[in-house]
Amino acid sequence: MKNISDPKQLLVSAIESGTVIDHIPAVTLFKVIKILGLDKIKNQITFGTNLESKTDGRKAIIKIAGKFFEDDDINRIALVAPNAKLNIIKDYQVVEKRVVSVPDNITAIAKCMNPKCITNFEKVTTRFKVVSKKPLALKCHYCEKITDQERLEII
Protein backbone atom coordinates (compact mmCIF):
# COMPACT_ATOMS: atom_id res chain seq x y z
CA MET A 1 0.00 0.00 0.00
CA LYS A 2 2.95 2.28 -0.68
CA ASN A 3 1.00 4.74 -2.80
CA ILE A 4 -1.54 5.57 -0.18
CA SER A 5 0.95 6.01 2.59
CA ASP A 6 3.05 8.40 0.49
CA PRO A 7 1.97 11.87 1.69
CA LYS A 8 2.83 13.51 -1.67
CA GLN A 9 0.60 11.14 -3.58
CA LEU A 10 -2.21 11.94 -1.20
CA LEU A 11 -2.34 15.54 -2.44
CA VAL A 12 -4.63 14.06 -5.04
CA SER A 13 -6.86 11.30 -3.75
CA ALA A 14 -6.01 7.73 -4.59
CA ILE A 15 -7.99 5.63 -7.06
CA GLU A 16 -9.00 2.04 -6.71
CA SER A 17 -8.48 1.16 -10.36
CA GLY A 18 -7.41 3.19 -13.39
CA THR A 19 -4.48 5.23 -14.66
CA VAL A 20 -2.32 7.83 -12.98
CA ILE A 21 -0.39 10.11 -15.30
CA ASP A 22 2.43 11.75 -13.39
CA HIS A 23 5.23 14.17 -14.27
CA ILE A 24 3.18 16.29 -16.63
CA PRO A 25 4.63 19.82 -16.86
CA ALA A 26 2.14 22.07 -15.05
CA VAL A 27 1.93 24.39 -18.05
CA THR A 28 0.75 21.65 -20.40
CA LEU A 29 -1.78 19.96 -18.11
CA PHE A 30 -4.80 21.26 -19.98
CA LYS A 31 -3.28 20.32 -23.33
CA VAL A 32 -2.88 16.76 -22.05
CA ILE A 33 -6.51 16.76 -20.92
CA LYS A 34 -7.59 17.94 -24.35
CA ILE A 35 -5.40 15.55 -26.35
CA LEU A 36 -6.66 12.56 -24.37
CA GLY A 37 -10.23 13.81 -24.59
CA LEU A 38 -10.58 13.69 -20.81
CA ASP A 39 -12.94 16.65 -20.97
CA LYS A 40 -15.40 14.48 -22.88
CA ILE A 41 -15.50 11.24 -20.89
CA LYS A 42 -17.69 10.33 -17.94
CA ASN A 43 -15.01 8.68 -15.78
CA GLN A 44 -14.16 10.11 -12.40
CA ILE A 45 -11.06 12.24 -12.84
CA THR A 46 -9.04 14.13 -10.27
CA PHE A 47 -6.04 16.23 -11.03
CA GLY A 48 -3.54 18.38 -9.24
CA THR A 49 -1.33 21.03 -10.70
CA ASN A 50 1.56 23.25 -9.65
CA LEU A 51 2.77 20.46 -7.39
CA GLU A 52 6.38 20.55 -6.29
CA SER A 53 8.61 18.14 -8.11
CA LYS A 54 12.28 17.51 -7.44
CA THR A 55 12.98 16.88 -11.10
CA ASP A 56 10.41 18.83 -13.11
CA GLY A 57 9.87 22.13 -11.32
CA ARG A 58 6.12 22.46 -11.16
CA LYS A 59 4.33 19.38 -12.30
CA ALA A 60 0.79 18.16 -12.67
CA ILE A 61 -0.79 14.79 -12.07
CA ILE A 62 -4.02 13.27 -13.40
CA LYS A 63 -5.86 10.27 -11.98
CA ILE A 64 -8.51 8.69 -14.12
CA ALA A 65 -10.66 6.04 -12.49
CA GLY A 66 -11.60 3.00 -14.55
CA LYS A 67 -9.64 4.06 -17.62
CA PHE A 68 -6.73 2.27 -19.31
CA PHE A 69 -4.97 3.59 -22.41
CA GLU A 70 -3.53 1.91 -25.47
CA ASP A 71 0.10 2.88 -26.25
CA ASP A 72 -0.96 4.63 -29.45
CA ASP A 73 -3.39 6.81 -27.53
CA ILE A 74 -1.11 7.69 -24.68
CA ASN A 75 1.85 8.42 -26.94
CA ARG A 76 -0.12 11.33 -28.37
CA ILE A 77 0.75 13.31 -25.23
CA ALA A 78 4.48 12.84 -25.78
CA LEU A 79 4.62 16.12 -27.68
CA VAL A 80 3.55 18.16 -24.65
CA ALA A 81 4.55 15.89 -21.76
CA PRO A 82 7.63 14.00 -22.95
CA ASN A 83 8.60 12.85 -19.43
CA ALA A 84 5.14 11.73 -18.36
CA LYS A 85 4.98 8.47 -16.44
CA LEU A 86 1.97 6.21 -16.23
CA ASN A 87 1.04 4.10 -13.28
CA ILE A 88 -1.60 1.52 -13.98
CA ILE A 89 -3.56 0.94 -10.79
CA LYS A 90 -5.56 -2.09 -9.83
CA ASP A 91 -6.93 -2.58 -6.33
CA TYR A 92 -4.98 0.49 -5.11
CA GLN A 93 -1.73 -1.10 -6.26
CA VAL A 94 0.60 -0.02 -9.05
CA VAL A 95 0.55 -3.07 -11.29
CA GLU A 96 2.45 -1.55 -14.24
CA LYS A 97 4.58 1.51 -14.97
CA ARG A 98 4.87 2.98 -18.43
CA VAL A 99 6.65 5.90 -20.08
CA VAL A 100 5.51 7.73 -23.19
CA SER A 101 7.44 7.88 -26.44
CA VAL A 102 7.04 10.18 -29.41
CA PRO A 103 5.14 8.30 -32.16
CA ASP A 104 6.35 8.14 -35.80
CA ASN A 105 3.28 9.90 -37.13
CA ILE A 106 1.19 12.60 -35.56
CA THR A 107 -2.37 13.25 -36.65
CA ALA A 108 -4.78 15.98 -35.59
CA ILE A 109 -2.74 17.26 -32.63
CA ALA A 110 -0.19 19.76 -33.85
CA LYS A 111 -0.59 22.88 -35.95
CA CYS A 112 1.71 23.44 -38.93
CA MET A 113 3.90 26.46 -38.29
CA ASN A 114 3.86 27.46 -41.97
CA PRO A 115 1.33 30.28 -42.33
CA LYS A 116 1.07 29.47 -46.05
CA CYS A 117 0.17 25.80 -45.46
CA ILE A 118 -3.23 24.57 -46.69
CA THR A 119 -3.98 23.22 -43.19
CA ASN A 120 -4.09 26.81 -41.97
CA PHE A 121 -6.59 27.80 -44.68
CA GLU A 122 -9.09 24.98 -44.95
CA LYS A 123 -10.54 22.39 -42.62
CA VAL A 124 -7.83 19.81 -43.14
CA THR A 125 -6.75 17.37 -40.44
CA THR A 126 -3.05 18.01 -39.85
CA ARG A 127 -0.68 15.13 -40.40
CA PHE A 128 3.02 15.02 -39.64
CA LYS A 129 5.84 12.57 -40.00
CA VAL A 130 8.24 12.70 -37.05
CA VAL A 131 11.61 13.16 -38.76
CA SER A 132 13.50 13.65 -35.50
CA LYS A 133 12.44 12.80 -31.94
CA LYS A 134 15.20 14.68 -30.16
CA PRO A 135 15.24 17.53 -30.93
CA LEU A 136 11.64 17.22 -32.06
CA ALA A 137 11.03 17.89 -35.77
CA LEU A 138 7.72 17.26 -37.50
CA LYS A 139 7.42 17.29 -41.29
CA CYS A 140 4.04 18.39 -42.56
CA HIS A 141 2.37 15.83 -44.81
CA TYR A 142 0.94 18.69 -46.91
CA CYS A 143 3.41 21.57 -47.24
CA GLU A 144 6.47 19.45 -46.34
CA LYS A 145 7.83 22.16 -44.02
CA ILE A 146 9.36 21.33 -40.64
CA THR A 147 7.72 22.35 -37.37
CA ASP A 148 10.12 22.16 -34.41
CA GLN A 149 9.56 22.14 -30.64
CA GLU A 150 9.97 25.88 -30.38
CA ARG A 151 7.22 26.59 -32.89
CA LEU A 152 5.00 23.68 -31.90
CA GLU A 153 1.41 24.61 -31.22
CA ILE A 154 -1.20 22.11 -30.10
CA ILE A 155 -4.58 22.46 -31.74
Add this chain to the structure above:
Amino acid sequence: MKTRSLVSIDDLSTEEIKKILKLAAEFEKKPVQDILNGKVVATLFFEPSTRTRLSFESAVNKLGGKVIGFADSSTSSVSKGETLNDTIRTVNNYVDLIVMRHPIEGSARYASEISTVPVINAGDGANQHPTQTLLDLYSILKTQGTLDHLNICMVGDLKYGRTVHSLLMAMSRWNTSFNFVAPEELKMPDEYKLYLDNLGLKYHETADLQEVINQADIIYMTRVQKERFSDPIEYEKVKNAYVLHDHMLADTRPGMKILHPLPRVNEINPDVDANTKAYYFEQALNGVYTRQAIICTLLGLK
Protein backbone atom coordinates in the same frame (compact mmCIF):
# COMPACT_ATOMS: atom_id res chain seq x y z
CA MET B 1 -9.42 2.00 -57.44
CA LYS B 2 -7.13 4.58 -55.94
CA THR B 3 -6.10 7.17 -58.51
CA ARG B 4 -2.49 8.02 -58.97
CA SER B 5 -1.45 11.66 -58.68
CA LEU B 6 1.85 13.52 -59.05
CA VAL B 7 2.31 15.97 -56.19
CA SER B 8 6.00 15.77 -55.32
CA ILE B 9 9.00 14.37 -57.18
CA ASP B 10 9.59 12.11 -54.17
CA ASP B 11 6.32 10.33 -54.99
CA LEU B 12 8.11 8.66 -57.89
CA SER B 13 10.57 5.80 -57.63
CA THR B 14 13.74 5.97 -59.70
CA GLU B 15 12.28 3.31 -61.99
CA GLU B 16 9.13 5.37 -62.50
CA ILE B 17 11.18 8.47 -63.30
CA LYS B 18 13.18 6.52 -65.87
CA LYS B 19 9.97 5.21 -67.42
CA ILE B 20 8.51 8.71 -67.75
CA LEU B 21 11.72 10.00 -69.33
CA LYS B 22 11.72 7.12 -71.79
CA LEU B 23 8.13 7.82 -72.69
CA ALA B 24 8.93 11.51 -73.14
CA ALA B 25 11.57 10.51 -75.70
CA GLU B 26 8.89 8.56 -77.59
CA PHE B 27 6.62 11.60 -77.62
CA GLU B 28 9.48 13.71 -78.87
CA LYS B 29 9.72 11.42 -81.89
CA LYS B 30 5.97 11.47 -82.41
CA PRO B 31 4.35 14.35 -80.51
CA VAL B 32 1.01 14.25 -82.30
CA GLN B 33 -1.03 11.18 -81.43
CA ASP B 34 -4.63 10.32 -80.74
CA ILE B 35 -4.16 8.90 -77.25
CA LEU B 36 -6.32 11.39 -75.35
CA ASN B 37 -9.23 11.35 -77.79
CA GLY B 38 -12.43 11.83 -75.78
CA LYS B 39 -10.55 12.82 -72.62
CA VAL B 40 -10.98 16.15 -70.87
CA VAL B 41 -8.26 17.72 -68.75
CA ALA B 42 -8.85 20.62 -66.34
CA THR B 43 -6.18 23.27 -65.91
CA LEU B 44 -7.02 25.02 -62.65
CA PHE B 45 -4.63 27.93 -62.27
CA PHE B 46 -5.45 29.68 -59.01
CA GLU B 47 -2.48 31.92 -59.71
CA PRO B 48 -1.32 32.81 -63.19
CA SER B 49 1.58 30.92 -64.76
CA THR B 50 1.21 31.35 -68.47
CA ARG B 51 4.24 29.31 -69.46
CA THR B 52 3.34 26.23 -67.42
CA ARG B 53 -0.33 26.37 -68.40
CA LEU B 54 0.37 26.69 -72.12
CA SER B 55 2.87 23.85 -71.94
CA PHE B 56 0.24 21.54 -70.38
CA GLU B 57 -2.45 22.66 -72.79
CA SER B 58 -0.15 22.09 -75.75
CA ALA B 59 0.68 18.62 -74.42
CA VAL B 60 -3.02 17.70 -74.15
CA ASN B 61 -4.01 19.21 -77.48
CA LYS B 62 -1.27 17.39 -79.38
CA LEU B 63 -2.63 14.12 -78.01
CA GLY B 64 -6.20 14.86 -79.10
CA GLY B 65 -7.59 15.72 -75.65
CA LYS B 66 -9.69 18.74 -74.68
CA VAL B 67 -8.83 21.30 -72.03
CA ILE B 68 -11.17 23.24 -69.76
CA GLY B 69 -10.24 25.46 -66.84
CA PHE B 70 -9.23 28.92 -65.76
CA ALA B 71 -6.02 30.90 -65.91
CA ASP B 72 -6.53 33.07 -62.87
CA SER B 73 -8.69 32.61 -59.77
CA SER B 74 -10.38 35.99 -60.28
CA THR B 75 -12.36 34.41 -63.12
CA SER B 76 -13.46 31.37 -61.09
CA SER B 77 -15.87 30.73 -58.24
CA VAL B 78 -12.93 31.02 -55.83
CA SER B 79 -13.50 34.77 -56.01
CA LYS B 80 -16.95 34.05 -54.55
CA GLY B 81 -15.32 32.34 -51.57
CA GLU B 82 -15.55 28.70 -52.61
CA THR B 83 -13.16 26.37 -50.77
CA LEU B 84 -10.58 24.31 -52.62
CA ASN B 85 -12.37 21.23 -51.32
CA ASP B 86 -15.60 22.23 -53.09
CA THR B 87 -13.85 23.28 -56.30
CA ILE B 88 -12.07 19.93 -56.59
CA ARG B 89 -15.16 17.88 -55.69
CA THR B 90 -17.08 19.70 -58.39
CA VAL B 91 -14.48 19.76 -61.15
CA ASN B 92 -13.51 16.10 -60.77
CA ASN B 93 -16.99 15.26 -62.09
CA TYR B 94 -16.24 16.96 -65.38
CA VAL B 95 -12.77 15.75 -66.25
CA ASP B 96 -10.38 12.80 -66.46
CA LEU B 97 -7.41 14.61 -64.92
CA ILE B 98 -6.74 17.85 -63.05
CA VAL B 99 -3.67 20.04 -63.49
CA MET B 100 -3.53 22.51 -60.63
CA ARG B 101 -1.42 25.54 -59.78
CA HIS B 102 -2.17 27.09 -56.38
CA PRO B 103 -0.36 29.66 -54.20
CA ILE B 104 -1.01 27.75 -50.95
CA GLU B 105 1.60 25.14 -49.97
CA GLY B 106 0.27 21.62 -49.58
CA SER B 107 -2.84 22.43 -51.63
CA ALA B 108 -1.89 19.88 -54.28
CA ARG B 109 -1.49 17.03 -51.77
CA TYR B 110 -4.84 17.97 -50.27
CA ALA B 111 -6.51 18.12 -53.68
CA SER B 112 -5.06 14.72 -54.61
CA GLU B 113 -6.64 13.22 -51.47
CA ILE B 114 -10.06 14.61 -52.28
CA SER B 115 -10.15 14.15 -56.04
CA THR B 116 -11.59 11.09 -57.76
CA VAL B 117 -9.32 11.73 -60.78
CA PRO B 118 -5.51 12.09 -60.86
CA VAL B 119 -4.10 15.48 -59.89
CA ILE B 120 -0.88 16.90 -61.31
CA ASN B 121 0.75 19.54 -59.16
CA ALA B 122 1.79 22.41 -61.43
CA GLY B 123 3.25 24.31 -58.48
CA ASP B 124 1.93 24.75 -54.92
CA GLY B 125 3.39 27.97 -53.59
CA ALA B 126 7.06 27.61 -52.70
CA ASN B 127 6.67 23.87 -52.17
CA GLN B 128 6.80 21.54 -55.18
CA HIS B 129 6.70 21.70 -58.97
CA PRO B 130 7.48 18.13 -60.03
CA THR B 131 6.79 18.47 -63.75
CA GLN B 132 9.49 21.16 -63.93
CA THR B 133 11.91 18.76 -62.27
CA LEU B 134 11.02 15.97 -64.68
CA LEU B 135 11.51 18.19 -67.70
CA ASP B 136 14.85 19.32 -66.25
CA LEU B 137 15.85 15.67 -65.85
CA TYR B 138 14.73 14.94 -69.40
CA SER B 139 16.78 17.87 -70.71
CA ILE B 140 19.84 16.70 -68.79
CA LEU B 141 19.46 13.10 -69.94
CA LYS B 142 18.89 14.14 -73.54
CA THR B 143 21.91 16.45 -73.73
CA GLN B 144 24.34 14.39 -71.66
CA GLY B 145 23.21 10.91 -72.69
CA THR B 146 23.16 9.87 -69.03
CA LEU B 147 22.16 11.09 -65.58
CA ASP B 148 25.07 9.36 -63.84
CA HIS B 149 28.05 11.12 -62.29
CA LEU B 150 27.42 14.57 -63.75
CA ASN B 151 28.64 17.90 -62.43
CA ILE B 152 25.83 20.37 -61.99
CA CYS B 153 26.52 24.00 -61.29
CA MET B 154 23.55 25.81 -59.74
CA VAL B 155 23.68 29.59 -59.93
CA GLY B 156 21.73 32.46 -58.42
CA ASP B 157 18.97 32.21 -55.85
CA LEU B 158 19.65 28.87 -54.21
CA LYS B 159 17.82 29.78 -51.03
CA TYR B 160 14.27 30.29 -52.26
CA GLY B 161 14.40 28.60 -55.66
CA ARG B 162 12.18 25.55 -55.41
CA THR B 163 13.31 24.33 -58.85
CA VAL B 164 16.92 23.97 -57.67
CA HIS B 165 15.86 22.21 -54.47
CA SER B 166 13.71 19.66 -56.31
CA LEU B 167 16.38 19.14 -58.94
CA LEU B 168 19.01 18.62 -56.25
CA MET B 169 16.85 16.02 -54.50
CA ALA B 170 16.10 14.23 -57.77
CA MET B 171 19.64 14.28 -59.15
CA SER B 172 21.05 13.02 -55.87
CA ARG B 173 19.77 9.60 -56.98
CA TRP B 174 22.46 9.54 -59.69
CA ASN B 175 25.76 10.34 -57.89
CA THR B 176 25.80 13.94 -58.98
CA SER B 177 28.44 16.39 -57.79
CA PHE B 178 27.26 19.94 -57.28
CA ASN B 179 28.70 23.41 -57.35
CA PHE B 180 26.57 26.05 -55.66
CA VAL B 181 27.19 29.60 -56.80
CA ALA B 182 25.21 32.17 -54.84
CA PRO B 183 25.57 35.42 -52.92
CA GLU B 184 25.78 35.10 -49.14
CA GLU B 185 22.11 36.01 -48.65
CA LEU B 186 20.85 33.38 -51.10
CA LYS B 187 23.04 30.38 -50.26
CA MET B 188 21.76 26.81 -50.44
CA PRO B 189 19.91 26.07 -47.14
CA ASP B 190 21.66 23.74 -44.68
CA GLU B 191 18.94 21.09 -44.87
CA TYR B 192 19.84 20.35 -48.51
CA LYS B 193 23.57 20.28 -47.79
CA LEU B 194 22.89 17.92 -44.89
CA TYR B 195 20.86 15.75 -47.26
CA LEU B 196 23.85 15.48 -49.62
CA ASP B 197 26.24 14.88 -46.71
CA ASN B 198 24.11 11.96 -45.57
CA LEU B 199 24.27 10.47 -49.05
CA GLY B 200 28.02 11.05 -49.24
CA LEU B 201 27.67 13.28 -52.32
CA LYS B 202 30.18 16.03 -53.05
CA TYR B 203 29.37 19.70 -53.28
CA HIS B 204 31.29 22.93 -53.26
CA GLU B 205 30.04 26.40 -52.44
CA THR B 206 31.43 29.56 -53.90
CA ALA B 207 30.40 33.11 -54.71
CA ASP B 208 32.52 33.11 -57.87
CA LEU B 209 30.96 31.57 -60.96
CA GLN B 210 34.18 31.72 -62.98
CA GLU B 211 35.92 29.51 -60.41
CA VAL B 212 33.74 26.46 -61.16
CA ILE B 213 32.17 27.09 -64.56
CA ASN B 214 34.66 24.93 -66.49
CA GLN B 215 33.87 21.82 -64.42
CA ALA B 216 30.18 21.87 -65.27
CA ASP B 217 28.22 19.45 -67.44
CA ILE B 218 25.10 21.49 -66.72
CA ILE B 219 24.82 25.09 -65.60
CA TYR B 220 21.43 25.67 -64.01
CA MET B 221 20.73 29.41 -63.88
CA THR B 222 18.06 31.06 -61.73
CA ARG B 223 16.89 34.59 -61.23
CA VAL B 224 18.33 36.68 -58.42
CA GLN B 225 15.33 38.73 -57.39
CA LYS B 226 15.74 42.14 -55.85
CA GLU B 227 12.88 41.58 -53.37
CA ARG B 228 14.79 38.69 -51.77
CA PHE B 229 17.36 41.08 -50.29
CA SER B 230 16.82 42.79 -46.97
CA ASP B 231 19.42 45.36 -47.95
CA PRO B 232 19.03 46.90 -51.44
CA ILE B 233 22.70 47.95 -51.44
CA GLU B 234 23.64 44.29 -51.06
CA TYR B 235 21.56 43.51 -54.16
CA GLU B 236 23.26 46.21 -56.20
CA LYS B 237 26.63 44.77 -55.20
CA VAL B 238 25.90 41.21 -56.28
CA LYS B 239 23.41 41.53 -59.12
CA ASN B 240 26.02 41.52 -61.85
CA ALA B 241 28.13 38.77 -60.31
CA TYR B 242 25.56 36.15 -61.33
CA VAL B 243 25.04 37.12 -64.94
CA LEU B 244 26.23 34.73 -67.60
CA HIS B 245 27.96 36.23 -70.65
CA ASP B 246 29.09 34.48 -73.81
CA HIS B 247 32.80 35.20 -73.19
CA MET B 248 32.63 33.28 -69.90
CA LEU B 249 31.85 30.08 -71.80
CA ALA B 250 35.10 29.94 -73.81
CA ASP B 251 36.78 27.17 -71.80
CA THR B 252 33.68 25.29 -70.62
CA ARG B 253 33.24 21.62 -71.47
CA PRO B 254 32.23 20.99 -75.10
CA GLY B 255 29.01 19.14 -74.20
CA MET B 256 28.01 21.55 -71.43
CA LYS B 257 24.47 22.95 -71.60
CA ILE B 258 22.87 25.92 -69.88
CA LEU B 259 19.43 25.41 -68.39
CA HIS B 260 17.05 27.96 -66.91
CA PRO B 261 13.47 27.37 -65.70
CA LEU B 262 12.45 30.69 -67.34
CA PRO B 263 11.36 33.42 -67.36
CA ARG B 264 14.80 34.97 -67.37
CA VAL B 265 15.34 38.63 -66.74
CA ASN B 266 18.97 39.64 -67.00
CA GLU B 267 20.86 36.70 -65.53
CA ILE B 268 21.70 35.32 -68.96
CA ASN B 269 22.95 37.96 -71.35
CA PRO B 270 21.22 37.68 -74.75
CA ASP B 271 24.65 37.19 -76.37
CA VAL B 272 24.60 33.66 -74.91
CA ASP B 273 21.45 32.72 -76.85
CA ALA B 274 23.39 32.11 -80.08
CA ASN B 275 25.89 29.82 -78.35
CA THR B 276 25.22 26.11 -78.96
CA LYS B 277 25.56 25.62 -75.19
CA ALA B 278 22.42 27.66 -74.57
CA TYR B 279 19.61 25.16 -74.07
CA TYR B 280 16.83 26.95 -72.17
CA PHE B 281 14.39 27.31 -75.05
CA GLU B 282 14.77 23.66 -76.10
CA GLN B 283 14.29 22.88 -72.40
CA ALA B 284 10.88 24.58 -72.59
CA LEU B 285 9.99 22.44 -75.63
CA ASN B 286 11.05 19.32 -73.71
CA GLY B 287 8.46 20.34 -71.15
CA VAL B 288 5.67 19.52 -73.59
CA TYR B 289 6.97 15.99 -74.25
CA THR B 290 7.60 15.38 -70.57
CA ARG B 291 4.08 16.50 -69.67
CA GLN B 292 2.62 14.29 -72.38
CA ALA B 293 4.48 11.39 -70.77
CA ILE B 294 3.30 12.31 -67.26
CA ILE B 295 -0.36 12.69 -68.27
CA CYS B 296 -0.42 9.38 -70.13
CA THR B 297 1.35 7.59 -67.26
CA LEU B 298 -1.13 8.85 -64.67
CA LEU B 299 -4.08 7.96 -66.87
CA GLY B 300 -2.60 4.50 -67.41
CA LEU B 301 -2.65 5.00 -71.16
CA LYS B 302 0.98 4.13 -71.86
